[in-house]
Every structure is written in structure tokens, then in C-alpha cells.
Amino acid sequence: MTQDAAVITAKTPQEDAGLDAAEQAALDADIAVLQQGSRTWSALSVAQRITLLKALRSSAAATIEDWANTASDSKGLRPGHPLRGEEWLSGPYSVLGALDAYADTLTKLSEGRSALDGVKTGRAPGGRTKVDAFPLTGIDGFLLSGFTGEVWLRPGITPNTARSAAGLGQLAPAASGGVGLVLGAGNITSIPVLDVMYELLAHNRVALLKVNPTQDSLVPVYERALAPLIEPGFLRIVRGGPAVGAYLTGHPDLVHVHITGSAATFDTIVWGPSRGPKAGATTRRRRENRPLLQKPITAELGGVSPIIIVPGEWTDADITYQAEHVATMRLQNCGHNCIAGQVVILSADWPQAEQFRTALRRAYAGAPERPIWYPGSSARMHQAAEDYPDALVLADRLLIEVGEGQDATALESTEYFAPVLGVVELPGTGQEFLDAAVAHANEKLQGTLGANLLIDPATEQALGTGFERAIAELHYGSIAINGWTAFGFIIPTLTWGAFPGSTLDDVGSGLGVVHNALLLDGVERSIVRGPFRPFPRWVPDRILHPRSRSLSKGTILPTPPWFVSARTAAAVSEGLTRFRARGSVLGLVKTLLQALRA
Template structure:
């Protein structure tokens, strides 16, 4: 036991991924030693009863409570005298409304006077305009196809309602295979079945991008329930660009070209672009083939070190960093409350590392069998069920079922 009085944390659950609320409150409970009031997001409130059943022991013993409601309930709890600390996975707008007030004028006044409305300790994961940095090299046909499938999957996963979804594809203007690769990405997105745009505000955010970019290229039919996968070509590498400053949180992918042809030159420019021009510091992907990686030598390690992102996937979707849980998950440290961007603090962190800066997950340039996060996986439902069974009951037979399902992907 730690000395001193205990604390009560309010966790405002995310509505886009059902695993976020439990992973957030478990971190508060077992890492920060705080009991938790979890407020479910209305979008996935139906997950709440399942969590109540799964964590019944914690609830019965008074360590966890789960409640439901909209923004009014969240506002009431955020200012409740018995709440000591706050955590949210959501948007920077939610954070600002809690800390600085609901109205823009009030926020500006309070920020200028350094008078926050809510002074409780507050950790937050708030999204990102996630860049995918494609280091130029000489790729085989199989590599071009695989990475096009992976980029399309980074957009399509969960209908693109992920804070780590690919949002800007960054390529070298002088890369000999640039046009071939971009065409393959487009073809893969065209082949990917549209998802229902279930998250509130998707149509409005999508329209905002169409209004800013008349040359945007929808790759399917827009309906009341569907935002089509959409490419935005020729986005300038300028921090004032709308697509680089605003997280779409729908199936939009901007394409930006940097003035480079050599891998080392591109990498240096891409790091500066990602750090300075793309909003947020949560997640980033670097794609580099093994031959180019070998030729780069220490330059790649320097780039990974210099990237100011809390999660970096080398040849892999940063959503995997989130999913592993042993890795840390959160924004690169340093955002002040007045300019919170991707947030502050970390969750997951199974190894309880002190003061982490980032997690980097490395993967082969080609993975076989088809990774579970690929949108064109042919046996995902069976793989998911078998993997869940194995997690609940680890055994050699259950592991064999996972492997068998994976090989059919």
C-alpha cells in the first residue's frame, strides 16, 4: 500500500474501439493505484454490461464503477468534488472543453490568463494525423502489392475511426516507383468493401475535406451510411494545409510528395515534415525495404530516434503497437495543456517503464501468412475467435487452432 489517502479517477471511455475503456481503467487501477469511475461513451455503451460481467469482482469490491450517459454526465463527473484525476481517450476538443471551458471565447480568455476551469491531473490520448513515410527503394512486385495492401488496411481498419489510422501518405517525388505504388494503393482501396460510417460527425468531417479539396478522389459511392475511401492527391508539405492540421477520422488519405529521390535525403526531410507539419504526435509508420535499410545504416536509427511520436511502426500498422499492450501508448511527451494536441501521459505499459518517450515496433517488410490487421484477410472471424479462446485458455491445442486459422487468411 502507498501512504496517504486514495484517489478516485474518472475515465471517459472512447466510443470507437471497445478495448480502450478496459485498458485505460486497468492502467489507472494497477499502475497509478487509483480506483476508477468509468463513463461509457454512448457510441459503444452496449459494451458496458459485458465489462460489468467481466470485471464483476473489481466492481463488487468497490474498485471500479461503470456508468452511462452523454456529455452532460461527463461534465458533471469531471467537476465532481470526489473525482481526483481524469483520463480521456477522445479528441482534443473534449479535453479543451473540460480544462478551458465549452465556448471558444472562454477557452481563449482562460488560456491567455492561464486560468484553467478544471485543474485536476489529467492524462489524455487525443488522436493524430498519422503519417506513413515511404522510404524510396527498388521494391519487387510482391513488395509493392503487400505494402499497398497494408496502407489500404491502415485506412480501412475500423472504418478509419482509429486515432492511428493512416491519414497522410508521404512519398519521394523522385522515387522511380512512386506512381506504380500510388496506383496500387488506390486499387487496393477500391477493392476494399466500404464500412458503415457509424461514428458521429463522419459525414460532416468528410464534407469539410471535400470543400477544401475539390480534386479529392472518392473511390466509391457516398451514401447516408457510407463515407467512401477517398484520396486527396498533391497535398503540399505545408503545416497550414487543412489535411495536415485536421484529423479526418473517416476514410480519407492525403498524399504528399517531398522533393527527394535518394533514401537518405528523403528520410531526413520526412522526419522534419512529420515532426513539424503533421498535427499530433501519437503514431507514425515508416516503410523501408531490407536492402535500403541495410544501405541506410545508422541513418534509419537516427530517424527513428528523431521522430517525435509516441508510437512508431517500422513496416507495420501502428495500431499493432496499441494492441500489444506491453508497449506504451500515448503522445510523445511535451504537449502543454494550452496546446494539448495528441495528449499527455501513457497507458498500457505492461513493464511499468518509468518516464517512457516512445515505443517502436519493427516488422519484416513482408509477412506471411496475411496479418490479422489486413482488410483483405479471408478468415478473420475464425482467427479472432480462436485467438480469444487461446487468450482465455492457453494450451497447445488452442494455439494450433490459432495457427490453422491464420494460415487460411
């Protein structure tokens, strides 16, 4: 009852990492501590692990200000910058929410109940079981009103099987998973922590976390926030570049590797370098199916994410709002996100297509400027500008509108990891367009991590079962309907990872899942549904389109705080994180008043 991972059985020795004896000895000492920590972890009951999670929550809550400020400073967001709120939500807020959700799951298990006790399950298209994984608490239902989240399991898994299997490693807490290596992400500061937590709780595996060099300044914050894991030997944190990573991936006492990064880095770890004097040996290993890595590996590797715009009759306010929504999907964190929307798929036959294009240009150009800080992003932007010389070039972003007869291959096959947004057109309207857009996303766009879809309530209701059938055909690990898939990232009870089917030789967006605070087995995908219209414009829809699932209960938010256009985003994001950390009702009221001014 564990999540799928690729198991590697090749015997080829790991190549020399190039570290000196002292550096190797220091890493070996950390691993020795973790080996003892693995035995200690296996001796803890589930109830004792809950106590540890509560201590971890307290230590993490004590660091939230330093965490958010250090992250903002490291990305060049000066004090007072309107987008500093991103680092509150994508950093400490995400971690605190995950700790709460994991503690709730472990509490159920410690009391002899299923991890899905009190969680509704139902049926999804294709004989699938779905788990209604969000919201599960009253406060989440209030703060994020209008948003819901489902986890779809693989076809053939029944609700009863799902309930009995939920819990993963915590169903057998004494079974040690050994010591694993987590190669941390370099872009979002919660990712390394969330990956470590999943190793511990899903797999009973203590972790050596190697942070990406872009996150070096966060290490002192991590060490304080994660002290309850570090002190008993459940976690060690190290810095270093490729040499340290190469030494650790080949270390015989590390039994598993998890990486959040790029497919190119994954391939280098598994097969060897694709360039230089050793490239020939790498090619031979691939041809003979002899991976260099000799242990299991899981990975989250990003991709090119579509934003499908289903044509309908939109008001001017709808067009303005959804254009800002699309701009946010690309420009949050300056586009340095594995889940950033990159290709807008638009209907060429939509009467409002040109109006939407105009609004998108305005929203994309009008978002606050910020530094392009992630290594290599500027070079990828330059390449995109060369590939599409007619693109709209702004100071810190690029908008590519692929015209008739132009080749969209580069846009659709290159994860730019930079503020580069493209627009392509397909013919048709209604179900015809939706089916064509789904097929285009599946077949033309690189990767299967996340897909976004915007549809108005009247159109969704008119499509009926055809809409849900199309969603089932959209083969992505995270799907957001009238939302952004980053919302699925931040909800701990949803899952995060590629659509199943990747292999070592063709890894795509990765192998396995993370987050998954309900500890579900047999996951296929997660789906977020949000309101098409913000407060108060959604109110008439509840009367006119009662069968539209995207309406849910409506939302209290006029503009979500993660929108790059939200005027009070920084204050609201900070306030929500402080409320998550300390539960101050007065502080929450002030935050909500600021949200209404967004």
C-alpha cells in the same frame, strides 16, 4: 515515481452541469462506494492483487463472444461480415493480453524482484535506455513472430534507474491514489477497460468509468467482465452525455481525470466551451492561465499520423503487399481510430512511385465496404471532399492525392477520424528523403501520437546508422517500422501516448501514457519493428541482409489477420482470442491453418 500529468491549481468553480437532484445523488452514491473501495484497495498486498487479476481474467474470458458480437453489431458489421474479426482483436484479445502481462509484472514485484527481471535493456540513440519489451513469452514470440517492440526512456535515465523505478504504484501499494474519473473512448472497446486497469495498477487509483454513448450497448458486457472490480468497490460504470461528464469532472471527490477522445473535448473540460455565450470567459481563462478544471488530467487525443514510404527497389509483390498494408492503416474500424494512418509521404523521385500509387488506389478501393458509424465522421468526409474536389470518391471512403501546387494544410492539420487517406510528395531519395520526411511529419502534421514507416531491408541496411538517427528524430509516442502503430496499441508491455512535451494550453495528442504493463517510469516512446515481407518471401532476406533489424526472425504469417485484405481475418482473429482465453492447442492449430489461407 509516477508518470507526468498536468496539475491544475486554478480556483474557478465548475460550471453548472445541468443534472437534476436524483441524477446527481446517484452519481454521488457511486463515488461514495469508490471512496471506500479506495481504502480497501490500499489494504491489499501485491500478492492479493495478483489473485484479483486472475479472477478478472476468468470473468473477462467468459464474455469474449458476447463482447465481440455486441461490438460488431454496434458498428453495423452484420453476421458474416469479413471485418468482424477486428472486434475480437481490438476488444477482448487486447484486454486478456494486458491482464496476463500485468499479472506477470506484479508476480515479480511480489517476489521482491524488479519488474524488469529477465527483460533486456540496452542503449538507444541520444543517450537513451531502451527496454526490449516484446516478445517476452514464447507464445507471443511464436504467434507474432517477426515482430519486436522496444520502449525508449527519456534521455539520462540509466538501465539501473529504470530497473529500480519499474513498478510505479505497485512499489508502494498502501499509498492510496484516491478515486479517479475515466472518460472512456467511443471507438475501440478495449480502451475503457485498459484505462481503468492503468489507473489501478500504475497509480493505485480506483475509477469511475463513464462510457462514451457509442459504447452503451457494451455496458452489460463490461459489468460481467469486470465484476471482480465492481463487487469490492474498485470500479463503477455509468452512462451519460456531456452533462454527466461536466458534473463528474468538477466533482470535488474525484481527484484525477483521464480522457481518451479529442483535443476539442479536452479543451472544453480544461478551459470551457469555445463557442456560445460562455466562449468569452473561456478566452479570458486561457489568456490569464486560469484553467476551469481544478485537478490533474491525463489524456490520449489522437492526431494526424504519417506513413513514410522510404524509396527502394521493391518487387511487384512488395508493392501489392505494402499497398494493402497502408489501406489497412486507414480503413481498419472504418478509419475511426486515433492511430489511423492519414498522410502517406512519398518520394517524388522514386522510380516506382506511380506503380505504388496505382497499387494503393486498387487496395483502397478493393477493401470490403462497411458503414461509417462514428458520429460526425460523415460531415468531416464531406468537408474533405470540398477541400479537395479532385479526390477519388468511393462509396464509403476518400483518397486525396495532393498534386504539385495544391495546399496540403487541411489534410495535414485535420484529424478526419473517417476513411480519408491522403498522399503527399517530397523530393529526394535515400537519407535525404528520409530526413526530409521526418522533418515534414514533425513540423507539418498535427499531433505526436503515432508514425509509421515502411522500408525494405536492403535500403535500411544501406542507410546504416543514419536510419536509427532518423528514427530518434521522429518525435512520436509510438513508431512502427514495417508495421502499423496499432500493433503497438495491442501489445500491453509497450506504452501508448503522445510524445512528451504537450501542455494544457497546447495539448496536441495528449499528456501521459497508458498500457505500459511493465510499469516503466520516464517513458519517451515505444517502437515496433516488423518484417517488410511476409512468409515465405522474407526467407532470402535473412541471407542477403543479415544486419537489417526489421527482419528479426521472420514471420509465420503470409497476411496478418488485421489486414483488411486478409480473407480469413474474422476466423483467425476469433481463434487467436479464444486461444488467449482458454489455451486450446487444437484450436490454435486450426487457427494457424486458417491463417495460412489468408
